[in-house]
Amino acid sequence: MVTLAEVAQHAGVSASTVSYVLSGKRSISTTTRLRVEESIRELGYHPNAGARALASSRSNIIALMIPLRTDMYVPVMMEIAIAVATTARTHGYDILLLTGEEGPDAVRRVTGSGLADAMILMDVELDDERLPLLRGTDQPSVLIGLPSDTTGLTCVDLDFRATGALCVEHLAKLGHRDIAVIGEAPAVYERHTGFAERTLDGLRSRARELELRLLHRPCEGGYDAMAATLARVFDERPDTTGFVVQNESAVEPLLALLRQQGRAVPEDVSVVAVCPEQVAVQASVRLTSVAVPAQEMGRRAVEQLIAKLDGQGSDEVVLLAPELTVRASSGPAPVRS
Amino acid sequence: MVTLAEVAQHAGVSASTVSYVLSGKRSISTTTRLRVEESIRELGYHPNAGARALASSRSNIIALMIPLRTDMYVPVMMEIAIAVATTARTHGYDILLLTGEEGPDAVRRVTGSGLADAMILMDVELDDERLPLLRGTDQPSVLIGLPSDTTGLTCVDLDFRATGALCVEHLAKLGHRDIAVIGEAPAVYERHTGFAERTLDGLRSRARELELRLLHRPCEGGYDAMAATLARVFDERPDTTGFVVQNESAVEPLLALLRQQGRAVPEDVSVVAVCPEQVAVQASVRLTSVAVPAQEMGRRAVEQLIAKLDGQGSDEVVLLAPELTVRASSGPAPVRS
DNA sequence: ACGGTCTGTCGAAGCGCTTCGACGGACTAT
DNA sequence: ATAGTCCGTCGAAGCGCTTCGACAGACCGT
Numbered sequence: 001m002v003t004l005a006e007v008a009q010h011a012g013v014s015a016s017t018v019s020y021v022l023s024g025k026r027s028i029s030t031t032t033r034l035r036v037e038e039s040i041r042e043l044g045y046h047p048n049a050g051a052r053a054l055a056s057s058r059s060n061i062i063a064l065m066i067p068l069r070t071d072m073y074v075p076v077m078m079e080i081a082i083a084v085a086t087t088a089r090t091h092g093y094d095i096l097l098l099t100g101e102e103g104p105d106a107v108r109r110v111t112g113s114g115l116a117d118a119m120i121l122m123d124v125e126l127d128d129e130r131l132p133l134l135r136g137t138d139q140p141s142v143l144i145g146l147p148s149d150t151t152g153l154t155c156v157d158l159d160f161r162a163t164g165a166l167c168v169e170h171l172a173k174l175g176h177r178d179i180a181v182i183g184e185a186p187a188v189y190e191r192h193t194g195f196a197e198r199t200l201d202g203l204r205s206r207a208r209e210l211e212l213r214l215l216h217r218p219c220e221g222g223y224d225a226m227a228a229t230l231a232r233v234f235d236e237r238p239d240t241t242g243f244v245v246q247n248e249s250a251v252e253p254l255l256a257l258l259r260q261q262g263r264a265v266p267e268d269v270s271v272v273a274v275c276p277e278q279v280a281v282q283a284s285v286r287l288t289s290v291a292v293p294a295q296e297m298g299r300r301a302v303e304q305l306i307a308k309l310d311g312q313g314s315d316e317v318v319l320l321a322p323e324l325t326v327r328a329s330s331g332p333a334p335v336r337s
Numbered sequence: 338m339v340t341l342a343e344v345a346q347h348a349g350v351s352a353s354t355v356s357y358v359l360s361g362k363r364s365i366s367t368t369t370r371l372r373v374e375e376s377i378r379e380l381g382y383h384p385n386a387g388a389r390a391l392a393s394s395r396s397n398i399i400a401l402m403i404p405l406r407t408d409m410y411v412p413v414m415m416e417i418a419i420a421v422a423t424t425a426r427t428h429g430y431d432i433l434l435l436t437g438e439e440g441p442d443a444v445r446r447v448t449g450s451g452l453a454d455a456m457i458l459m460d461v462e463l464d465d466e467r468l469p470l471l472r473g474t475d476q477p478s479v480l481i482g483l484p485s486d487t488t489g490l491t492c493v494d495l496d497f498r499a500t501g502a503l504c505v506e507h508l509a510k511l512g513h514r515d516i517a518v519i520g521e522a523p524a525v526y527e528r529h530t531g532f533a534e535r536t537l538d539g540l541r542s543r544a545r546e547l548e549l550r551l552l553h554r555p556c557e558g559g560y561d562a563m564a565a566t567l568a569r570v571f572d573e574r575p576d577t578t579g580f581v582v583q584n585e586s587a588v589e590p591l592l593a594l595l596r597q598q599g600r601a602v603p604e605d606v607s608v609v610a611v612c613p614e615q616v617a618v619q620a621s622v623r624l625t626s627v628a629v630p631a632q633e634m635g636r637r638a639v640e641q642l643i644a645k646l647d648g649q650g651s652d653e654v655v656l657l658a659p660e661l662t663v664r665a666s667s668g669p670a671p672v673r674s
Numbered sequence: 675a676c677g678g679t680c681t682g683t684c685g686a687a688g689c690g691c692t693t694c695g696a697c698g699g700a701c702t703a704t
Numbered sequence: 705a706t707a708g709t710c711c712g713t714c715g716a717a718g719c720g721c722t723t724c725g726a727c728a729g730a731c732c733g734t
Contacts, residue, residue, distance in 0.1 A: 001449075001451070001690095003689095003690060003691085004690060004691060004692095005690075005691095013713075013714085014713070014714045014715070015690090015691080015692095015714090015715090016691095016692080016693075016694095016713075016714060016715075016716095017712085017713060017714075019691070019692060019693080020692095020693095020712090020713085023692080023693095025692090025693085026693095026711090026712075026713085027711065027712065028712070028713085029711085029712060029713090032712080032713085044449070045449075046445070046446060046448075046449025046450045047450060047690085047691075048391070048450060048451050048689085048690055048691070049387075049390065049396070049450040049451055049452040050386075050387050050388075050389070050390025050391035050394075050396060050451060050689080050690080050691090051387075051391045051689070051690035051691040051692090051719090052387070052690080052691055052692080053386065053387025053390070053391075053691090053719095054385070054387035054388045054390075054391050054689085054690080054691070054692090054718095054719050054720065054721080055690075055691040055692040055693080055718080055719055056691075056692055056693090056719085057387075057692095057719075059386070059387060061433075064434070066419070068419060068423070074411065074412045074415050075411045075412065075415075077415065078411050078412075078414065078415045081434070082403070082405065082436055085434050085435070085436045086405070086436050086438055089436070089438065089439065094433055094434075094435070094452065095433065095434040096398075096431055096432065096433055096434070097401070097418070097422050097431075097432040097433070097434040098422070098431070099419055099422045099423050099426070101423055101426065102426065108381075108383070109383060111383075112338070112339075112381070112382075112383025113383045113384060113385060113386040114338070114385050114386055114387060115386040115431065221619055222618070222619035223619065223620070223621050249619060252589050252621075253619075253621065256593060256621050281559070282558055282559035282560065282586060282590075283560070284560050284589075284590065284593050338720095340719095340720055340721085341720060341721060341722095342720075342721095350683075350684085351683065351684045351685070352684090352685090352720090352721080352722095353683075353684060353685075353686095353721095353722080353723075353724095354682085354683060354684075356721070356722060356723080357682090357683085357722095357723095360722080360723095362722090362723080363681090363682075363683090363723095364681065364682065365681095365682065365683085366681080366682060366683090369682080369683080384720085384721075385719085385720050385721070387719080387720080387721090388689090388719070388720035388721040388722090389720080389721055389722080390689095390721090391689050391690065391691080391719090391720080391721070391722090392688080392689055392720075392721040392722040392723080393689085393721075393722055393723090394689075
């Protein structure tokens, strides 16, 4: 391995000079700088990460904790993770991938060992056990998701409350009065995942304001689960004409089942989904949907974090405004018979 | 931050003793060991990663390069990544997430800086530009996927050739003579992704041996693309009764379209998919499928790598044997009219 | 009782980098 | 001309750990 000292010798300067050329923390004359840079290139020098971290107590690594479970939103997580990684690189940071498995211990380990300079947490629960740890450390962090108590925390998320409201509004405007919500798997609600509850909250309160009837049913993905759920929905509320779906893997089953039952979309029933764009446009009916802006979320999270690392950040909650795109799956409510 | 020296002082021993307690590289009397461990716990000591890396030239980090593109197999990638991360942790390693974006430079950077001790590469192309670099370094690496020339490389992958063969055999045994292959998106073939070409290879050669007619069509995901592809298939080969699908996002569209055309599955046509279990069981017809053993691949890759790091590994290609699970989407070929 | 062998512990020398203070020289202001 | 400034560079200290050689003391065989 080529070392700083070797570069220095090769360029005929001292080691500290090379270091300053690299960091730009002191002014260096153009001639020396060029000479040093030439030596670096010639020798193929790469600074040793460990030594750097030790001397500067900065690892230039951001830890990203992703949930272990894969029961939901996998493509979204992946998209966020990739956006985080690429954005971080443009700022000179690398990403350390932590799974939720270790739980709070991972936070301790990473903070304690100086492995990472900061962390991003995904899939935050409303009352997440990692939060006290984050508040108790001076290591910057950003959450993707929104816990119930955000004091002292920086969060980035889609405004799911507004998302729910938006879906209801859209259907209301089209004249639908009975709306069914096909939610995430029951487990998601049981563990109090913020986004699921907040969406529901937005749906409910807006429905109340607009005097709509709203029926919420959690639903595992897949056909069988969807079939059972759908049967119960029409059993309880035969007049249901509007659906809001917040479970990617229930979207296609729902469409197929409706078709099978002879209910046309959007003539008889309208469907609004909360899902990635790709799912919305690739479905058998192009779906009216609110997109989850995964890329944007990842990017923003990193930017917030970098700002904090540079001492400029504040503890701030960034809620991205939802956007509803009207496609072929929603239309005017049928006239009541 | 608590340091080794502080722990040593607190326990009344020298720093090196603490270090040996931690590493177990020299024998330590039980009494001292317990005392040191107690101090560690009491002070909440975590070894500094940078210092450790510098002194030992071992970072205990494995780099994982995932592809940037998300045009295929996202859930599979995610599953592999998570399996890699959790397996690595059980061996005391962390995962550094690299996206394909940087390309070969990422390899240089990581090897050069000692950021990671080893690397795992996903989404390897048949003639990948990163391979010469890997061969030219003494940093251990494992590929998930199979390039055309594997000399000097360790690879882990599903045996896609056998997978292709297995699918054909299954359909042949059921009496199907005309088989259509719905492949990955054209782009996947254009960049010579190993698994796609090898599957095709297996399909073709086994079909030839069994004297079946095989028609291969690449296909983007989604309904519209699938509809176009399907039309062309039946146009060219009206007697097609067997389908092999190797594109998750074409599965559901295919089933819906067949249904729509009045072709019953499995009475009129049989469908075999190469996809994750979850997709197979959640589809509208429970699919006969060959599963992509993502977890297993991730786990094996890490284990190979750890073996190499411990100096026991060899350059070996591990091909996991495919397993076909018969479900509801395949059955005897209809009697020719 | 004596050298020889273990066992458990310590001290010290780095690992490769950053960073602080120092310092010569060129320049400005008086 | 002289003191004060600034610029560009250097030397040295030290970041927290690992690891090697050394060395007391316990234990063995003879």
